[in-house]
Amino acid sequence: MELVLDVRKTDSVSVVDVKGEIDVYTAPKLREKLIELVSEGSYNVVVNLEGVDFLDSTGLGVLVGALKRVKAHDGTLALVCTQEKILKIFKITGLTKVFPIHDSVEAAAASGDEGA
């Protein structure tokens, strides 16, 4: 099982494209990438979950941890997700009220720009 992460940076937003399954084995890779971005000064982050096939509470925990880190720098963390099976996980856990969730990277990046 593999988790592929690609990072694209603009002047104000870093976009992380995530592909694969996020579980207890792969979540640390995503956590490390997000910590690295914040430590480099990227405080407005978009995590694109459109390529994610599977997500459980360990992945949610990583995203919540990253949100706390960017918020400590008055930053933003927005998600991109249109897959109903993934959105359901956020709805059940109440995280749709915590994360801004957009249907495109462009919309999420625009929201990050506003927060920048």
Added chain:
Amino acid sequence: MSTFSDPRVVELEFPSGSAYVAIARLAVAALARGAGLEEEAVEELKIALSEAATNAVLIHEESSVAAPVTVRWIEQADRVIVEVADRGPEPGEQDEIDQFDSQGFSSRMVMSRALLEALIDGCEFVSRPDGGTVTRLMVNRSPA
């Protein structure tokens, strides 16, 4: 040959490591498809299995337990049951779960319990007489 009036039981044992949770997930998904569960129910059971297996692996890790984790698939006429058994210490009062952190965010364990309760038709936590906990996941089968 199994019939629907007889339970069909499959037992899997995997080393207590995070890399094996995906294998347990794949095995249970294949059994669920073989039992004729709808694809949405299969996906939801995969998440529930992942939660239960992850909790088992993490409790082994936290308590330095080297024993394997056991997954038991029981196929009955009206439902399927998946039991995930760990050898961790007996949970205390509601496992003393920290429900929220200092910033008001739910802990991973609270999110895990919410998913287990919402995604499948039933979830029980049963203490094993010889130590550890069995997390029992239940999914009702649609009438043929």
